[in-house]
Amino acid sequence: MSLQATTSQTVGPYFRIGMEWLFKEDLAGPGVAGERILIAGRVLDADGQGVSDAVLEFWQADAQGKYAHPDDQQEKSGQPAFQGFGRVPTAEDGRFRFTTIKPGAVPGPDGKLQAPHIVVSVFMRGLLRRLVTRIYFPGEPANAADFALNLVESARRATLIAMKSEQPAGHLEWNVVLQGPDETVFFDC
Amino acid sequence: MANLTGYRRPYPGTQPNHLHPPYVSSEKRSPSKPLIYLPHTLSEITGPAFDAAKIDGKACDLTRQHKGEPLGERITVSGRVLDENGHVVPRTLIEIWQANAAGRYDHKVDQHNAPLDPNFTGRGRALTDEQGRYRFVTIRPGEYPWRNHYNAWRPAHIHFSVFGPAFATRLVTQMYFPGDPLLTYDPIFNCTADEKARNRLISIFDWETTEPDERLGYKFDIVLSGRLSTPWEK
Numbered sequence: 001m002s003l004q005a006t007t008s009q010t011v012g013p014y015f016r017i018g019m020e021w022l023f024k025e026d027l028a029g030p031g032v033a034g035e036r037i038l039i040a041g042r043v044l045d046a047d048g049q050g051v052s053d054a055v056l057e058f059w060q061a062d063a064q065g066k067y068a069h070p071d072d073q074q075e076k077s078g079q080p081a082f083q084g085f086g087r088v089p090t091a092e093d094g095r096f097r098f099t100t101i102k103p104g105a106v107p108g109p110d111g112k113l114q115a116p117h118i119v120v121s122v123f124m125r126g127l128l129r130r131l132v133t134r135i136y137f138p139g140e141p142a143n144a145a146d147f148a149l150n151l152v153e154s155a156r157r158a159t160l161i162a163m164k165s166e167q168p169a170g171h172l173e174w175n176v177v178l179q180g181p182d183e184t185v186f187f188d189c
Numbered sequence: 190m191a192n193l194t195g196y197r198r199p200y201p202g203t204q205p206n207h208l209h210p211p212y213v214s215s216e217k218r219s220p221s222k223p224l225i226y227l228p229h230t231l232s233e234i235t236g237p238a239f240d241a242a243k244i245d246g247k248a249c250d251l252t253r254q255h256k257g258e259p260l261g262e263r264i265t266v267s268g269r270v271l272d273e274n275g276h277v278v279p280r281t282l283i284e285i286w287q288a289n290a291a292g293r294y295d296h297k298v299d300q301h302n303a304p305l306d307p308n309f310t311g312r313g314r315a316l317t318d319e320q321g322r323y324r325f326v327t328i329r330p331g332e333y334p335w336r337n338h339y340n341a342w343r344p345a346h347i348h349f350s351v352f353g354p355a356f357a358t359r360l361v362t363q364m365y366f367p368g369d370p371l372l373t374y375d376p377i378f379n380c381t382a383d384e385k386a387r388n389r390l391i392s393i394f395d396w397e398t399t400e401p402d403e404r405l406g407y408k409f410d411i412v413l414s415g416r417l418s419t420p421w422e423k
Contacts, residue, residue, distance in 0.1 A: 003273045003412045004200050007386045009363040009377060010212075011348065014294040017312050018286030018348060046217035053298070059236055059356050069235035071355075085237035106231050107193070119232045119356055126214030128205035128380045130359065132227070151225050179221050188198075188224035189233055189357060 008129040013053050015123065016089065027058065027086040027100035032079055034063030034101025039135065039162055039172045042094040043122070046179035050094020054124035056176070058086040058098065058135075065104030065116075074107070102137065108147045115142035115149065122176055122186075132189040135174050136161045152185050159184045195229030196357040196414040197273055202382035211376035213337050229357055236356040239282040241316050249315040251287075251327040259309035261290025261328035263404035266364070266392065269321045270351060273415030277321030278358075283411075284350040285313040285325060292331030301333050326404070332371055344371035344378060353413040364409045365391045 011019075028034065043051040061067045061084060066076040068083050084103075088096045100118070108114035115136055122131040136143055138161055143149055149157050159182065162172035177184045207219035227233070252259055266285075270278040288294050288311060291303040295310050309328065317323050330345050346363040353359065365372060372378050372391070381387050389412075398406025 003271060003275060003415075004203050004386060004389075005197075005273055005414050006360060006362050006412045007381050007390055008204055008360060009348075009380070009390070011350070011361050012363075013298050014286060014296045015348070015350075017294060017296055017310065018284045018314070018350060021312075021314070022284075046221075051218065057359070059232070061232075067231060067235040069238070069355075071235055072231060083237060108230050109193075109228060114230060114232070117232065121356070121359055123361060124218060126212070126216075126218035127207060128209055128212065128215065128377065129207060130361065131207070131220065134232075148227060148230075151227065156222075178218050183220055183222055185222075186220050186224050187227035189227050189229070 010125060010128050011055065011123040013125045015055055019055060019087065022087050023089060024086045025088055025098045027060070027084065027098060028082055032062070032082045032101055036099065037102050037172060038097065038099045038170075039174050040095065040097035040165070041173055041175040043090050043096065043124070043176040044094060044178065048180070050092070051090055051124055051178070052092045052094060054090045054094070054122060054176075056088055056090075056096055057121040057123070058100070058118050060084045060100065060103040060118040061106050063101050063104050065106045067106070105142060112145070112147065113142065115140050115146035117146075117148070131186045133176070133184055133186050134160050138162055138164050138172070148187075156185050193229075193231060193234065194417050195234060196355060196416055199414075200383070203386035205380035209376065209380050212380065233357045234355045236352060236354060236358065238280070239316065239352070241280070244314055244316060249313055249323075249325050251309065251311065251313045251325065254310055254312075255308040257308040259289065259306050259328050261306075261309075261331075263326065264329050265324065265326055265398050265400070265404055265406045266347065266409060267322065267324040267398055267406065268409040268411065270317050270323065270353070270411045270413065271321060272353070272358070272413050276415070277317075278353055278413060279317055279319045279321055281317050281354070282352050283315050283317065283323050285347050287311045287327065287330040287347040288333055290328050290331050292333030303331070303333065329366070337376060342371050342374075344369040344375050349411065351411055351413065358413040360411070360413055362411070363390060366407065367391055367394055
């Protein structure tokens with residue numbers, strides 16, 4: 001039996017009504033092991049204007065690189081208190097932020113490890129279909145050999161790697177640029 | 190060893206492009222560079238699951254969330270969540286949101302000059318059962334004007350958000366009603382090249398779920414990406 005997947009439609013401007021109950025800025029509650037990180041940024045349109053009505057969803061492994069999902073059959077102990085899912089809306093000026101723990105490395109094709117990353121879905125009014133991207137971490141030696149980063153021409157790879165933020169120190173900055181010279185890399189997923 | 194089999198990609202023409210000029214706000218919000226094809230890895234074939242204990246049983250009845258009854262025509266919207274291989278998708282989260290009977294959303298951005306209904310928020314959620322079924326009781330949403338073009342009106346619709354088993358299966362869509370004269374003119378509904386794919390967004394009037402003296406029933410099945418066959422499934 002073969003069916004065709006239902007056509008995607010935009011979340012429109014009023015998604016808050018249905019999606020707000022799962023807004024979650026802190027992915028890792030107290031007691032979850034791992035290096036605490038804060039990632040903040042903006043969603044910007046073709047004119048560089050902040051997008052006030054976007055919603056981002058995050059999915060990540062725990063600090064050991066294990067996903068809370070039955071298809072992750074790696075022999076790692078896992079963190080029952082860590083689900084790995086987050087959802088945040090943007091503010092009037094397009095800003096968003098979330099805190100989590102840095103994910104560990106997970107397997108990629110050919111059994112090689114991927115560099116630590118968070119997968120991201122971007123929804124907003126004006127997008128008939130979600131955009132998919134990834135957040136990688138700065139100064140990570142494994143980035144150089146990462147399979148997904150190597151699918152991307154080198155000049156654009158930096159859009160997928162969070163930057164160390166000056167203010168405040170220790171925070172990471174990562175932006176979603178929808179269009180233009182600094183356009184974020186989006187994946188056909 | 191982990192099963193790293195990926196999910197199927199859409200049939201040509203059945204999913205919208207990001208840039209769809211008749212939908213004006215897609216122009217400044219769609220990428221200009223081609224998407225980069227990403228083979229699915231463990232990151233894409235896994236995804237969040239949601240606990241039934243966190244979902245209030247009343248959340249699937251949008252007509253009983255306040256003291257009084259909402260205005261408008263009561264309806265039942267039900268169906269199944271399946272994958273492209275025809276397998277049911279059990280225990281997956283569905284979130285819905287919609288305008289009230291007058292075509293007004295309970296949202297500060299909606300300035301349409303139509304009344305709010307103190308007895309209707311327009312928010313629902315449910316998990317599918319073991320057979321992939323879901324059921325919402327709500328009121329038929331009203332059509333409403335928007336600013337996309339001169340005299341633009343959205344056909345009546347209900348927003349659906351569905352997760353499925355993996356990051357790769359995430360879907361947000363809209364359900365429409367049969368016979369709505371506005372469908373012909375709606376750039377969002379008309380976003381796909383494939384007419385059959387588009388028409389699958391229209392629910393089907395259904396006697397089986399229509400209850401005498403109570404409400405009309407509409408059926409809306411949702412299909413998520415299906416897994417490519419695995420070596421041990423053959």
